[in-house]
Structures are given as C-alpha cells and as structure tokens.
Amino acid sequence: xxxxxxxxKAVQVRSLHPLALLISSWVNLLLHTCExxxxxxxxxxxxxxxxxxxxxxxxxxxxxxxxxxxxxCCSTVVALDSLTSNEAKLSxxxxxxxxxxxxxxxxxxxxxxFLRRYWSISHNRIITSILxxxxxxxxxxxxxxxxxxxxNPVSIGTLELKxxxxxxxxxxxxxxxxxxxxxxxxxxxxxxxxxxxTRALLHKVCFYIGAYGCVxxxxxxxxxAFWLTDLNGYTFVFRILGRIYSLTALVNFLxxxxxxxEAAKKLGAFHSPYSHTRSxxxxxx
Numbered sequence: 001x002x003x004x005x006x007x008x009k010a011v012q013v014r015s016l017h018p019l020a021l022l023i024s025s026w027v028n029l030l031l032h033t034c035e036x037x038x039x040x041x042x043x044x045x046x047x048x049x050x051x052x053x054x055x056x057x058x059x060x061x062x063x064x065x066x067x068x069x070x071x072x073c074c075s076t077v078v079a080l081d082s083l084t085s086n087e088a089k090l091s092x093x094x095x096x097x098x099x100x101x102x103x104x105x106x107x108x109x110x111x112x113x114f115l116r117r118y119w120s121i122s123h124n125r126i127i128t129s130i131l132x133x134x135x136x137x138x139x140x141x142x143x144x145x146x147x148x149x150x151x152n153p154v155s156i157g158t159l160e161l162k163x164x165x166x167x168x169x170x171x172x173x174x175x176x177x178x179x180x181x182x183x184x185x186x187x188x189x190x191x192x193x194x195x196x197x198t199r200a201l202l203h204k205v206c207f208y209i210g211a212y213g214c215v216x217x218x219x220x221x222x223x224x225a226f227w228l229t230d231l232n233g234y235t236f237v238f239r240i241l242g243r244i245y246s247l248t249a250l251v252n253f254l255x256x257x258x259x260x261x262e263a264a265k266k267l268g269a270f271h272s273p274y275s276h277t278r279s280x281x282x283x284x285x
Contacts, residue, residue, distance in 0.1 A: 016079070016231060016232060016235055017232050018076075018079050018080055019232075020232035020233075020235050020236050021075065021076045021079045021080075021235065021239075022076055022080065023236060024072065024076075024235065024236045024239040024240055025072050025073050025076040025239070027236075027240050028068075028069045028072045028073070028239060028240055028243060029069065029073070031240060031243035031244070031247060032065055032066065032069045032243060034247065035061075035062060035065055035243060035246055035247055035250060036062065038247070038250045038251070038254070039058055039059075039062050039250065042058060042250065042253060042254060043055065043058065046254075046257065048257040050257070054253060057109070057113070057249075057253075058250065058253070060109065061106065061109055061246045061249065061250070062246075064102050064105050064106055064109070064242070064246070065102065065106060065242055065243055065246050067098060067102050068098070068099060068102030068103060068106065068242045068243070069243070070098075071094075071095040071096075071098035071099045071102065072095070072099055072239050074094075074095040075095035075096055075099060078095065096146075097146055097147065097149075097150055099238075099239060100142065100143060100146040101143055101146070102242050103238065103239075103241050103242040104138075104139040104142050104143055105139070105242075106241075106242035106243070106245040106246050107135075107139060107173060107241070107242070107245050108135055108136065108139045109245070109246070109249065110216070110245040110246065110248055110249045111131075111135045111176060111177070111180060111245075112132075112135060113249050113252075114180050114181075114184065114209075114212070114249075114252075115128065115131055115132060115135065115180060117184065118131075118180065118183060118184045118187065121184075121187055121188065121191075122183075122187045124183075124187075127183055131176060131179060131180055131183075134172055134175070134176045134179075135176055138169055138172040138173060138176070141165075141169070142165065142169045145165050166223075166227050166234065166238075167224065167227050167228070170220055170223040170224035170227055171224055173220040173223070174217055174220035174221045174223075174224055177213055177216040177217040177220055178213060178217045180213065181209055181210060181212065181213020181214070181217065182213070184209050184213075185206050185209055185210055185213075188202055188205055188206050188209070189206060208252070208255060212248050212251075212252060215244065215248055216244065216245060216248055219237060219241055219244050220241070222237050223237045223238055223241065
C-alpha cells in the first residue's frame, strides 16, 4: 500500500456523521441567539456608560459570529444534501474556510481582551509578548493552512497537515487559555490592599477570571481530546467554539461594568478593580 492510499484510508475511516453537523448547527443558532440578546441588552438597555472601544468590540464580535453561524449552517446543508457527509467536499467548500476563519478570529478577540486586561494590571512585557505570539501566530498559521487546503485538497502534504494541524492548534489554544487565566489570577492575588471592599472585589474578579479560563480551557481541551478519539466530537466542539469565546467575553463585559458601579458606590474614587496595580499595590485613595 502506498503512503497516499494509506493516508486516504485513514481519512475515510475518520468520516463525519451528518448528525454531528446538524446538532452543532442547532447549538450554534442557540448560542448566537443568546449572544444577540446580550448585545442588544448591553448596547441599548444597560444603565452603565459604555466606551466607544467596548461598543466597537461588541459589534465586531457579533459580526464575526454571525458570519460564522451562517457558514456553519451552510456547511451543514452541503453535508445533508449529499445524504452522507463527504469530508473531501466539505473541506473545499467556502463555508469550511469561513468557519475556520471566524472561529480563530473569535478566539483572537477574546484572548486579546483578557491579555489586554493582564497587561493593564501587570505591565509584564515578557509574559505579555509570549502570550501575544501564541495567540496571533496560532490563528494566523491555522487560517493559512486552511487556505492551503482549499488550493491543494488532495496531496500527501495536505493530508498530513490535515491530521497534524488541528492537534497542534488545539494544544496551543488550550495552553494559551490556561496560561492567560493563571497569570492574571496570580497577579491579582499579589495585589495588597487594606480595604475590605477592595479585597472582596479582587476576590470576586479572581473567581470570575478563573471561571472564564476554565470555560475556554475545557472547551479547547475537549477539542484536543476529541481530535485524538472522535472526529464527530471534534467537529461539534470546533463549530461552536467561536460562540463560546464570544459569549465568554460578552458576559465578562457585563460583569466588569457591574463591578465598576459597585466599586464607585463603595469606594468613591476607586473606578476599576484593575486600575492602579502596576506596582503590585492597589491604591484606593
């Protein structure tokens, strides 16, 4: 048996089931609906003052996820039209590349949001630079390779990349999510303050950041595990991963503005649980 035929056989064994695509499209629509409702509430019904940067981030995230959801639904239609999911056909369809692009773009937006928060409280150039390289290089590489699949759908190099790229990319995404949550929590834990209200807010922030890190890290860890064991599970998680990233950031936005309002009431001059912590001490005067 030649190397090419052996790889082709391995790919055929790891075939997709149409039901996995159908369920993932339903979950996508559900998560996207939740995202739209959160965006509408945050932009039009929130009583807190929202910065232009936050509004821009929310609009971009919603646009990216709308395109991603449309792409997921279109790829599902392609699979169901052929009655059995044809992986080769799906891999060269425009909706597949769009799904990959929007998923990684959503991950970049969410991870950049939390990285910016870490930078604002630590100003640690080394750790921030390392995490930034992981975030942007992983997304750029994955999108470039997915584009290469479109141009060269069947070749030895393409099939080998198709087997190895998702594994490496999922591992990097999981490591980045876990590392980002850990370094942020560690920095917040090192903040010293004599005010009980400030300390309570910082503990709350640490808890929520840990929860966000767990949500994204568990999702990407499942992505990694499913790629090794079950392609249908991998496909399901990957096709909803962009919505998970965006919802994580949107929920965080809502809570951050609630924390600021709470801090303003309790501490007056204390505007944000992340402000004035560069030296490791939280100044609340």
